[in-house]
Amino acid sequence: MTDMTSDTPHVHGTLLQADARTRKRNAAETRFKFYGILAIAVGLLMLAILLFNIVSRGTGAFTQTFVTLDVALLEDKLDKSGNRDIEEMKKVSTFGYAPLLKAAMTDMVEKTGMEGQISAGDMADILSKGAPAQLRDYVLANPDKVGQQVSFNFLASSRVDGYMKGRVSRDSIANDKSISAEQLDFVDKLIAQGILTKKFNLSFITGADASDARPEAAGMGVAMLGSFFMMLVVLVLALPIGVAASIYLEEFAPKNWITDIIEVNISNLAAVPSIVFGILGLAVFINYMHLPTSAPLVGGLVLTLMTLPTIIISTRASLKAVPPSIRDAALGVGASKMQSVFHHVLPLAAPGILTGTIIGLAQALGETAPLLLIGMVGFIASNAPDGIASGLLAPNSAMPAQIYEWAKRADPAFYERAWGGIIILLVFLLAMNTIAVILRRRFERRW
Amino acid sequence: MSDLFNGLIGGSAAALMVIVVLGLSALGFYMARSRAMASGNGDRRNLHSLPNYYGWNAAMLTAVPALGVLVIWLLAQPMMIDNAVFKTIPDSAIAEGSSRGLVMSDVRRLADGLDVIIQRGVMDAEQVTTLDAGTTDLRATLAAEGVALGSAVEQPVLDAAQMYRAQSSTGRFWMVALVTVIALAGFVLSLRVTNADFRARNMVEKGILTLLILSASIAILTTVGIVLSMLFESINFFRLHSWTDFFFGSTWAPNFRGDSDLSILPLLWGTLYISIIALLVAVPIGLFSAIYLSEYAGPKLRSAAKPLLEILAGIPTIVYGLFALLTVGPALVNIFGRGEQGLLGVEWMSGATSVLTAGLVMGIMLIPFVSSLSDDIINAVPQAMRDGSLGLGATHSETIRQVVLPAALPGIVGAILLAASRAIGETMIVVLGAGAIAKISANPLEAMTTITTRIVSQLTGDTNFASPETLVAFALGLTLFVLTLGLNVIALYIVRKYREQYD
Numbered sequence: 048m049t050d051m052t053s054d055t056p057h058v059h060g061t062l063l064q065a066d067a068r069t070r071k072r073n074a075a076e077t078r079f080k081f082y083g084i085l086a087i088a089v090g091l092l093m094l095a096i097l098l099f100n101i102v103s104r105g106t107g108a109f110t111q112t113f114v115t116l117d118v119a120l121l122e123d124k125l126d127k128s129g130n131r132d133i134e135e136m137k138k139v140s141t142f143g144y145a146p147l148l149k150a151a152m153t154d155m156v157e158k159t160g161m162e163g164q165i166s167a168g169d170m171a172d173i174l175s176k177g178a179p180a181q182l183r184d185y186v187l188a189n190p191d192k193v194g195q196q197v198s199f200n201f202l203a204s205s206r207v208d209g210y211m212k213g214r215v216s217r218d219s220i221a222n223d224k225s226i227s228a229e230q231l232d233f234v235d236k237l238i239a240q241g242i243l244t245k246k247f248n249l250s251f252i253t254g255a256d257a258s259d260a261r262p263e264a265a266g267m268g269v270a271m272l273g274s275f276f277m278m279l280v281v282l283v284l285a286l287p288i289g290v291a292a293s294i295y296l297e298e299f300a301p302k303n304w305i306t307d308i309i310e311v312n313i314s315n316l317a318a319v320p321s322i323v324f325g326i327l328g329l330a331v332f333i334n335y336m337h338l339p340t341s342a343p344l345v346g347g348l349v350l351t352l353m354t355l356p357t358i359i360i361s362t363r364a365s366l367k368a369v370p371p372s373i374r375d376a377a378l379g380v381g382a383s384k385m386q387s388v389f390h391h392v393l394p395l396a397a398p399g400i401l402t403g404t405i406i407g408l409a410q411a412l413g414e415t416a417p418l419l420l421i422g423m424v425g426f427i428a429s430n431a432p433d434g435i436a437s438g439l440l441a442p443n444s445a446m447p448a449q450i451y452e453w454a455k456r457a458d459p460a461f462y463e464r465a466w467g468g469i470i471i472l473l474v475f476l477l478a479m480n481t482i483a484v485i486l487r488r489r490f491e492r493r494w
Numbered sequence: 495m496s497d498l499f500n501g502l503i504g505g506s507a508a509a510l511m512v513i514v515v516l517g518l519s520a521l522g523f524y525m526a527r528s529r530a531m532a533s534g535n536g537d538r539r540n541l542h543s544l545p546n547y548y549g550w551n552a553a554m555l556t557a558v559p560a561l562g563v564l565v566i567w568l569l570a571q572p573m574m575i576d577n578a579v580f581k582t583i584p585d586s587a588i589a590e591g592s593s594r595g596l597v598m599s600d601v602r603r604l605a606d607g608l609d610v611i612i613q614r615g616v617m618d619a620e621q622v623t624t625l626d627a628g629t630t631d632l633r634a635t636l637a638a639e640g641v642a643l644g645s646a647v648e649q650p651v652l653d654a655a656q657m658y659r660a661q662s663s664t665g666r667f668w669m670v671a672l673v674t675v676i677a678l679a680g681f682v683l684s685l686r687v688t689n690a691d692f693r694a695r696n697m698v699e700k701g702i703l704t705l706l707i708l709s710a711s712i713a714i715l716t717t718v719g720i721v722l723s724m725l726f727e728s729i730n731f732f733r734l735h736s737w738t739d740f741f742f743g744s745t746w747a748p749n750f751r752g753d754s755d756l757s758i759l760p761l762l763w764g765t766l767y768i769s770i771i772a773l774l775v776a777v778p779i780g781l782f783s784a785i786y787l788s789e790y791a792g793p794k795l796r797s798a799a800k801p802l803l804e805i806l807a808g809i810p811t812i813v814y815g816l817f818a819l820l821t822v823g824p825a826l827v828n829i830f831g832r833g834e835q836g837l838l839g840v841e842w843m844s845g846a847t848s849v850l851t852a853g854l855v856m857g858i859m860l861i862p863f864v865s866s867l868s869d870d871i872i873n874a875v876p877q878a879m880r881d882g883s884l885g886l887g888a889t890h891s892e893t894i895r896q897v898v899l900p901a902a903l904p905g906i907v908g909a910i911l912l913a914a915s916r917a918i919g920e921t922m923i924v925v926l927g928a929g930a931i932a933k934i935s936a937n938p939l940e941a942m943t944t945i946t947t948r949i950v951s952q953l954t955g956d957t958n959f960a961s962p963e964t965l966v967a968f969a970l971g972l973t974l975f976v977l978t979l980g981l982n983v984i985a986l987y988i989v990r991k992y993r994e995q996y997d
Binding site for chain 1: 720
């Protein structure tokens with residue numbers, strides 16, 4: 048130890064005052080801690096920005112601008128023969144209904160005493176292009192109302208809706224052929240009269256997708272049904288197969304190379320990019336088996352294969368958590384190995400299995416990439432399926448695919464729909480995850 | 495359309511068979527059960543197994559082999575018929591610029607169309623079998639029923655379609671016969687063996703074990719399916735397109751009139767560039783959060799911050815894609831683009847889609863991935879190592895940097911590799927955020943494209959499985975699969991090897 052002495056004279060510091068090196072080390076310590084806090088803060092900030100963005104841009108989709116209008120359902124336009132024969136009335140196309148709307152607009156302007164500087168056609172153009180069809184559907188459903196004056200709530204066109212929501216202004220429509228500044232002046236007057244109002248829009252949640260020209264009418268409802276049927280397929284297939292596979296691997300499989308291969312396989316499948324499952328689905332289910340494209344059945348099959356590893360991994364964990372004493376006790380009173388597993392271990396592991404399954408389903412619900420390849424995009428899901436068979440086999444969209452579809456359309460009115468769709472999707476995911484957490488808290492046993 | 499599809503639609507052979515077999519097996523259950531009880535003189539104590547086991551045995555023997563054969567038949571029949579019909583198409587029927595595969599898909603569409611017109615009652619079955627391409631304009635007839643054909647129907651194609659239909663219906667007949675015979679055989683056999691001494695429980699348990707093993711092997715089947723489906727189509731692709739151009743060429747320019755340049759290098763560059771930017775965002779943030787949460791944070795902060803960060807991992811990727819396209823992209827354009835009006839007053843970025851847009855957003859997505867994996871690994875470092883270092887007078891941060899992190903390094907590297915494999919395989923963010931221009935450039939503000947984006951664009955819309963422009967997607971998919979699989983295997987190996995050290 049003698050050679051440890053140094054030539055420099057040793058300075059005795061005091062505990063009360065830190066020397067330069069200690070200060071440097073402490074500063075490094077503070078810096079390091081600060082980096083950690085900064086990293087967490089950045090992460091949380093990103094989350095906050097993302098959520099704020101979704102909520103602030105998406106809530107608009109849940110309200111929509113409506114125009115309240117009294118329409119005279121003129122008999123000589125809609126039912127010339129006058130005998131209320133539905134088949135005959137069906138011959139009047141939506142074009143035949145458009146003049147009624149123009150007339151209703153002119154009436155309303157006269158009644159309220161507004162100065163109408165624009166033509167009746169321009170006035171009617173602030174309504175959605177779907178308004179005549181709405182009128183026609185009503186008349187065909189209530190033929191006895193022909194000849195009377197009926198009050199309707201029509202959707203306003205997406206430009207007017209955008210004006211109400213601040214998306215469209217007089218500057219931004221300078222080159223827009225769909226609406227003119229004069230029409231916006233007219234809209235201002237209607238707002239003052241209380242004829243044009245913003246209301247909660249239930250049809251965004253329950254309705255069907257609409258074509259490019261009518262963003263104001265597009266809804267998530269049909270896509271939601273598509274997602275529902277896909278989740279049904281996933282649940283029916285992935286849960287039993289996943290549980291059976293886990294039981295075999297955890298309780299019965301001998302330790303040999305085949306079991307090893309299966310295990311390595313499952314952990315690798317869990318990390319395969321989702322789009323690869325889409326390629327598999329396209330090649331096997333559609334190209335080889337000729338199942339219909341865009342069908343929720345095919346989507347469900349693809350998502351089943353994708354979710355299986357997740358379910359197997361979580362099921363195995365919950366089977367492993369059941370203590371061996373349970374199995375020993377069952378075997379001790381004369382149960383067979385199979386009985387001990389199915390009568391005792393499985394029921395005890397059920398809450399864990401269910402939690403894992405719900406989380407797997409939530410993952411599958413938000414997955415988009417494989418659905419692109421099996422054709423659940425680029426397609427207007429305009430009809431709700433009318434049964435289980437058509438729900439599974441008729442072309443449909445799914446929630447995330449619908450959001451993607453809207454994001455691709457160039458009209459900003461569809462962007463608002465896409466953000467709104469994300470809110471709906473996230474509400475579903477939140478609900479599923481909450482149920483999973485509650486299940487785990489309430490039923491999971493610690494041994 | 496296959497039998498499976500028709501079967502599900504309603505009333506046809508396959509669905510009918512499933513119902514018949516299940517009914518027979520339910521009948522078997524009750525008959526075997528009562529037969530066993532009768533042979534035990536009505537006292538269950540005389541039986542080897544519980545009475546229900548006899549029933550299950552019969553139900554199982556009736557249903558499982560029959561349904562298994564049904565499924566295998568449905569899978570194999572389309573391939574067998576395709577092959578048989580494929581051979582009969584004469585070379586003369588294949589037009590210039592077309593291929594056997596294209597003609598075959600015409601045949602299939604025609605055969606489906608003929609089924610449709612019979613279903614709708616346009617013609618009856620007799621009329622359809624005696625059709626002559628010379629006298630009837632089938633293309634127009636089918637178009638009227640909503641079945642679009644690529645070209646006018648030639649006689650050889652019509653013959654092939656007729657053969658296709660004939661073989662399909664023969665196949666259906668044999669399927670029904672075979673499945674019925676197997677179900678009946680199982681039914682009779684199980685009833686014959688049922689008596690008081692029959693070890694029904696052992697049989698049922700053996701059967702259940704077989705089902706469990708089959709379920710477990712679905713994982714292997716999936717992998718085999720993925721590899722084979724991509725391999726076959728990739729081989730088809732490399733028959734049509736030179737592999738040297740695919741792997742070593744420098745341009746990606748698909749051209750649906752043929753003679754495309756299809757090289758993976760520009761796509762691979764875009765993929766790697768975006769992944770690297772994503773990792774540059776995710777690794778520091780994720781790693782530092784993990785260090786802080788596991789080493790410094792109190793239980794309160796930890797229990798609040800960790801689940802909050804993990805929300806980021808639960809958000810679907812389509813949401814991130816939209817975030818990139820509509821929020822981050824325009825924000826970046828405001829900073830780096832728009833000339834005088836922009837924040838920096840420069841004109842470096844023209845569109846919202848760019849490598850940086852996609853990379854940043856993907857980085858946010860990967861933060862919780864890196865942080866929770868690293869958190870687990872840092873927590874696995876034994877406390878004794880920290881205590882030793884702190885006891886020698888090291889500060890907390892010195893302990894972390896010089897003791898904990900080196901000990902956790904292999905695991906962290908594994909976590910980063912897993913994150914990288916996620917980044918490479920990520921689709922929605924790059925489809926919406928990265929752009930569609932295939933080029934090799936170092937400028938992160940330019941739009942570039944990735945492997946996954948090209949797979950999506952080559953396989954959506956009109957696909958023609960005889961053209962290299964469509965088939966290239968399978969070669970790209972296979973490359974992607976091999977790439978991510980390689981990363982995963984290395985990562986898992988590192989993580990596992992490291993875990994063994996302290997366990």
